[in-house]
Amino acid sequence: MWTFIIRRILIMIPQIFVLSVVIFFLAQLMPGDALTGLIDPNAGPEVQAQQRERLGLNDPWYIQYFNWITNAVQGDFGQSFRYKMDVTALISDRIWNTVWLSVMTLFFTYLLAIPLGIISGRYNDTMLDRAITGYTYLGFAAPLFIFALLMVFVFGFNLGWFPTSGSVQPGLTPGTFDYFISKVYHLILPSLSMALITTVSTVQYLRSEIIDTKHKEFILTARSKGASESRVYNRHIFRNSLLPIAAFFGYEITGLIGGTIFIENIFSYPGMGQLFLSSITQRDTTVVATLVLLYGMAAILGALMSDIILSIVDPRIRIK
Numbered sequence: 001m002w003t004f005i006i007r008r009i010l011i012m013i014p015q016i017f018v019l020s021v022v023i024f025f026l027a028q029l030m031p032g033d034a035l036t037g038l039i040d041p042n043a044g045p046e047v048q049a050q051q052r053e054r055l056g057l058n059d060p061w062y063i064q065y066f067n068w069i070t071n072a073v074q075g076d077f078g079q080s081f082r083y084k085m086d087v088t089a090l091i092s093d094r095i096w097n098t099v100w101l102s103v104m105t106l107f108f109t110y111l112l113a114i115p116l117g118i119i120s121g122r123y124n125d126t127m128l129d130r131a132i133t134g135y136t137y138l139g140f141a142a143p144l145f146i147f148a149l150l151m152v153f154v155f156g157f158n159l160g161w162f163p164t165s166g167s168v169q170p171g172l173t174p175g176t177f178d179y180f181i182s183k184v185y186h187l188i189l190p191s192l193s194m195a196l197i198t199t200v201s202t203v204q205y206l207r208s209e210i211i212d213t214k215h216k217e218f219i220l221t222a223r224s225k226g227a228s229e230s231r232v233y234n235r236h237i238f239r240n241s242l243l244p245i246a247a248f249f250g251y252e253i254t255g256l257i258g259g260t261i262f263i264e265n266i267f268s269y270p271g272m273g274q275l276f277l278s279s280i281t282q283r284d285t286t287v288v289a290t291l292v293l294l295y296g297m298a299a300i301l302g303a304l305m306s307d308i309i310l311s312i313v314d315p316r317i318r319i320k
Contacts, residue, residue: 008304019296024065027289075212077290085132087290091272097167098271100262102256104187108195113202114245120231121210121241122205132203139200143191144259148266152195162189165268183312190267197320198252202245209241254302257295 077087120132146177162171165212166233167186172179213219214237222232261273272291279287 003295005308008307010065012300012304015300016297020069020293021065023289023292023296024068025061026074026292027285028061072290074294078286080279080284080287082279082284082287087287090287090292091275091294094271094275097269098260098273101187101191101260101263101269101271102253104184104250105194105198105256105259106252108192109199109202112195114206116199117203117206117245118210118238119126120179120235121207121214122269124207124211129207133207136200136203139197142197144197144264145266147197148190148193148263151189152266155189162186163188167270190263193267194263198255198259202252204243209239209245212236213241252302253305254299257298295301 068078075088077091080087080090083090116132116135120129123129144290152164155161163186166178168185169182169186172182214233219232219237260271261276263269264271265277272294275287276291276295278284279291299319
C-alpha cells in the first residue's frame with residue numbers, strides 16, 4: 001500500500017514540473033508583464049528600463065522561470081498589478097470561501113446522488129427509474145451557468161428565499177454563531193445549484209453499476225442459497241456498486257474547479273473563481289498564473305486521491 005502511494009506521489013513531481021513550465025510560458029504570452037500597473041505609464045524610458053532590470057525582466061527565460069518557481073515554492077507568487085498587494089495574501093483571503101463552497105457542493109452531490117442512483121438501479125425500467133433518468137439527461141444537457149442563473153432568478157429574486165450575492169451578511173462579527181449561520185445560508189443556493197448538475201453523472205454511474213452487479217453470478221449464488229433480498233442488496237450489490245463511486249470522489253473535486261469559477265461569478269461570491277475571471281479581464285498575469293498553477297495542482301491531487309481511495313476499498317486492483 002505505502003509503495004503504491006509513494007510511487008504515485010513520485011509520479012506527481014514531473015507532472016507538477018511540466019505544469020509549472022507550461023503556465024510560465026503561457027503567462028509570458030499574455031499582454032503586459034510584471035511591470036504593468038506598478039509604475040506610472042507616463043514614466044520615461046530610463047525609469048522603465050531601470051525597473052525592468054530590477055525585476056529581472058531582462059534575464060533569459062530560464063533564469064526568470066527559476067526565480068519564479070523558487071519563490072513560488074517559498075509561498076511568494078509576486079505582486080498583483082490590480083490590487084497592489086502580494087498574490088499570496090490576496091488568494092488567502094478568498095481560498096477558504098472556495099473550499100467551503102466545494103465542500104458544501106460535495107455534501108449535496110452525494111446526499112442526492114446516492115439515494116437516486118440506488119433507487120434507479122434497484123427499480124430499473126420502472127416509472128420511477130424513467131423519471132430519475134430523465135432528470136439526469138436534463139442535467140447533462142443544461143449548461144451550468146444557465147441553470148445557476150435560473151436558480152438565482154427563481155429562489156433569489158422571485159421567492160427571496162436565499163441571498164444572491166456575497167458570502168456573509170455585512171456587520172457580523174467573525175467567530176460568532178450568527179456569522180457561521182450566515183456563511184452557511186449564503187452557501188446553500190450556489191452549492192445546491194452546482195450539485196444539482198454535478199449529481200447526474202454520479203447517479204448514472206451508480207445506476208449502471210447496480211444494474212450490472214445484480215446480474216452477476218455471485219449475486220445469483222447468494223439468492224440460490226436463500227439470502228433475503230435486503231441482504232443481497234445491502235451486503236453484495238450496494239457494497240460492490242459503490243466502489244467506482246468512491247474512486248470517482250477525487251475526480252469530483254477536479255470537476256468542481258471549473259464549476260466554482262462560473263458559480264462564484266454568477267452569485268458574486270468572493271472566492272478564487274471570481275478572482276480568476278476578474279484577473280483575466282484586468283490582465284493581472286501574476287494572479288492568473290498563480291491560480292492556474294493552484295487549480296492544476298488540485299486536479300493532480302484529485303487524481304491521486306481517487307487512486308488511493310480505490311486501492312483502499314478494492315485491494316485486488318492495488319498496484320504493487
